Amino acid sequence: MKAVLDALRREGILGINGRNARYTLKANPRRLYPLVDDKLRTKQLCLDAGIPTPALLGSASHHFEIRDLLVRLEQHDRFVLKPARGAMGNGILVVTGRDEKGFVRSGGRRVTVDAIRYHAASIISGLYALGGQNDVAMVEELLQVHPDLVEITKDGVPDIRVIIYRGIPAMAMTRLPTSSSGGRANLHQGAVGAGIDIRTGNITHAVCKGRPVRRHPDSRLLLRGRPLPRFEEVLEIAVRATDQTGLNYVGADIVVDARYGPVILELNARPGLAVQVANRAGLQPRLESIDRLWRPDRPLAERISLGQEIGEVAYDA
Amino acid sequence: MNNAARITGAALLTLGLALFGWKIFFLGLPLVPSDPEGLWAADLAVQARGGPGTASVTVALPESEPGQVIFDERSVSEGLSFAVRSHGGQRLGVWSGPVDGAINVAAGFRVQLNANTEPKARTDEQTDDALLGATIELPARAPEVQALLERLRLADVGSEADRARMAFAFVNDEVGIVPTGSDDAILTLASREGSPSGKTRLLATLLRAAEVPSRVVVGVRLERGTLPTEVPWVEAYAGGRWISMSPTEGFFGNRPPGLLVMRRGSLNLVEATGVDAVVHRFHAIPERLRPDELATMMSPSSTILESLSLYRLPVATQNALRALLLLPLGGLAVSFFRNIVGLPTFGTFMPILIAYTLRETSLGLGLVMVFSVLAIGILTRVLLDRLHLLMVPRLSILLCIVVLVVVLLALWGRGLDQTDLFSGVLFPIVILTMLVERFSITLAEEGLRGALVKAGWSVLIAVAVYPVFRSVLAEHIMFGFPELLFVVMGILVWMGAYTGYRVSDLIRFRSFAQERDDS
Incomplete structure (x- = not known):
């Protein structure tokens, strides 16, 4: 235990109490949480600022609207049905195609129209919402995996999590779905978490189920050094979207789509700490550097390069 | 931890500990409970409804005697006047006054029960007439009772003690108990089953008919881990001593320990006039302090603390x-x-x-x-x-x-x-x-x-x-020592300001302590 404690202190690992007391509690005013807890509001915020997000195919905030929603879905074969206020990826239903018998879910399982109707109703009843209040069922276009990432992805869409503190990117990782994560980009369920050198956008180090890995468990391809596509743009929209919210400690989730490039999936006001494991680096020194170097009214490009410099110091140290 | 939290926590902690220390060291209040055997805080609470008009509620009050010491008596009166009276040797608490609506009154006391359970000797007041006469509750001259006396041939038996034993054996063996049975002696005899009260009254009636001086007693069983329950029994004066017996609890001779005597001569704990819907309930908790320690807790040498002592509150x-x-x-x-x-x-x-x-x-x-x-x-x-x-x-x-x-x-x-x-x-x-x-x-x-x-x-x-x-x-x-709540709050303030690692963080990030083996 003592050895672990010393190591965590040496690396500047941020713990849950430290994150809550020093960052989320201080940097994120409570009243701004609804902006990011409700994905429809986040989407509207991004649209207003011209920041790309996945296309919204429809939504239903009342049970009687489900029928209309299903009618609209008849024109689409590939979509994602999810709760607007869901947490931790719960309640997300991914439909990847259809045939005469009905819809096909990611991973090949079939799903009937009835099951989709029930899922939408469960969402509206607040089953997946934070706190269990009524929620909105929203349907988004299914994103396409960027060709550069296809060979290190299995059955799903990888995303990139960027931690932004006071408008400056501090750390980033990508979450690569595996067959054991069932196509989900969720580290708890067995997705690979890969740290990103934010100067270059190259993968530095990766973990899967809490253990360091060198290769993607499905394709057996080496991960280290592999570049992520359009990473500069990823950082840019992450910071721009965060600027719209007024929040100061945010985890931005971004997908690099094959057709549209980087799009904002969602923002998180209480981002988790696994990004440190994926990067094999602590957040604490970077956040402290940001506090030291922060000046009001820095332009966007300057803030991004500042974050990259801080990241560089961290890698060199 | 930030300074404001550190100071707030310390202030709360100091406040609580200072009060606590003062009470322990200067007022000498007991820190560790001595947990004595058989000491109880109890109260008999009565709820009634009635009026408008004048009403009175009478409850039986227990008395110190061999087997029990009563102290710290108090009453909750709710605007009614309260007086303690003595009626035929029984202490009664009487509330009276104008009533309109619901009233809640209670008589509270502490009692030390001990193993000596023999009732005190007969006094002059308790004449044979008073202990042998037929009453409405104990109709010893009723024909059914006399017929039973004949059948059992009770009159032929020589000693009072033997007659008492035979009467007890009959009621104990031949009469059943049903909780919903009759409270009346004659009805209990006729149907060969009755309530605990009915059975007890039948025994006393039979004893009186057989010329054994006797009376009914109602008490409360106080036992740790169970709710207090009312228990009726009979005391008969035979061979120059009192014999306690209960056909419902099944004892004969001395009453078992743990029974608090509330009233002799009647099974009614509560009587009321001018009100209806009278409900009474007995509350009891075992005391964890000796009587002298309780006294310091209730009346510490500070008037403010005295008014703040929780030991003065009703038992419930x-x-x-x-x-x-x-x-x-x-x-x-x-x-x-x-x-x-x-x-x-x-x-x-x-x-x-x-x-x-x-x-x-x-x-x-x-x-x-x-x-x-x-x-x-x-x-x-x-x-x-x-x-x-x-x-x-x-x-x-x-x-x-x-x-x-x-x-x-x-x-x-x-x-x-x-x-x-x-x-x-x-x-x-x-x-x-x-x-x-x-x-x-x-x-x-x-x-x-x-x-x-x-x-x-x-x-x-x-x-x-x-x-x-x-x-x-x-x-x-x-x-x-409820001031310790401040100590708890102080520790909570410190805990809330703790920004260090959780044990779960150490487990989750334990890979950082291992060698970098993947480069």
Whole structure:
């Protein structure tokens, strides 16, 4: 235990109490949480600022609207049905195609129209919402995996999590779905978490189920050094979207789509700490550097390069 | 930890400890309960309704005698005048005055019971006439009683003690008890079954008919871990000494220890005029301090503290506060396990509430109830999943099933003669329905694994807190020294400002302590 404690202190690992007391509690005013807890509001915020997000195919905030929603879905074969206020990826239903018998879910399982109707109703009843209040069922276009990432992805869409503190990117990782994560980009369920050198956008180090890995468990391809596509743009929209919210400690989730490039999936006001494991680096020194170097009214490009410099110091140290 | 929190915490801690230390060292209040045997705080509370008009409520007051010492008597009067009277050697408390609506009065006292249970010797007041005469309650001259006397040939037996034994044997063996039976001696004799009161009155009637001086007595059984119950019995004067006997409790000779004598000569604890719907209830809690220690707790040499002493409150309120004052300790434990250790639980209070359930029932029964509720949660989910129901009705169905199971348990409990199985556990059942709601929502949100992990840790923390909740010492310290709440708050302020690693962080990030082997 003592050895672990010393190591965590040496690396500047941020713990849950430290994150809550020093960052989320201080940097994120409570009243701004609804902006990011409700994905429809986040989407509207991004649209207003011209920041790309996945296309919204429809939504239903009342049970009687489900029928209309299903009618609209008849024109689409590939979509994602999810709760607007869901947490931790719960309640997300991914439909990847259809045939005469009905819809096909990611991973090949079939799903009937009835099951989709029930899922939408469960969402509206607040089953997946934070706190269990009524929620909105929203349907988004299914994103396409960027060709550069296809060979290190299995059955799903990888995303990139960027931690932004006071408008400056501090750390980033990508979450690569595996067959054991069932196509989900969720580290708890067995997705690979890969740290990103934010100067270059190259993968530095990766973990899967809490253990360091060198290769993607499905394709057996080496991960280290592999570049992520359009990473500069990823950082840019992450910071721009965060600027719209007024929040100061945010985890931005971004997908690099094959057709549209980087799009904002969602923002998180209480981002988790696994990004440190994926990067094999602590957040604490970077956040402290940001506090030291922060000046009001820095332009966007300057803030991004500042974050990259801080990241560089961290890698060199 | 930030400075403001450090100072606030220290200030609260100092305040609490200073008050605590002052009470212990300067006022000499007892820190460790001596937990004496047979010492009780009790009260007889009466609720009545009536008026407008003048009313009076009379209750029997116990008296110090061999076997029991009564002290610290007090009364709750609610605007009525209160007087203590003596009637035929029996102390009575009488409230009287104008009544319009509901009245609540109570007579409280502390009692030390001891092993010597022989009633005190006869006084001049207790003449043979008073102990042998026929009354409405004890109709010793009634033809049915005389006929029975003939049949049993009681009059032929020589000594009073033998007649008493025969009468007792008859009532004990030949007359049954039904809780809903008659209270009347003659009706009990006619149907060969009656209520405990009826049976007791029949015995006294028969004794008087057989020329054995006797009287009925009503008392209260005080026993740790059970609710106080009223017990009637008979005292007969035979061979120059009192013999206590009860055909309902099955004793003959001396009464068993643990019985507090409330009233002799009548089985009525409460009588009232001018009101109706009279309900009385006896409350009792075992005292954990000796009488002299209690005296210092109730009247410390400071008038402010005297008015703040919780020991002066009515017994039922004391009982509630004793439980309530333990809850902050549970909060302390949950804060520790969540913020320092980092265990996931259902909400903040659920482990405390589960621990409270265990305190109110028992560790075994409580855990059985918790696990059955969780099993119901899983089972219902499996069964109802196919019906595709919405959340709130589904949770309400769960509630119905929990109530159904409780009803079945109550029936099963009756079969086991455990009539009191549910009398004290209504609140725990409410807690358990909250638990099943939290559990099934987590089940839906995070899956079986996540829900079971949270349920497991919640129950484990509850089990860890349970010994504290059951501890006589913890209860005494929190009840006698409620200023310790400030100490608890101080520690909580410090805990809340702790920004260091949780134990769960150390486990989660343990890979940082290993060599970099993947480069």
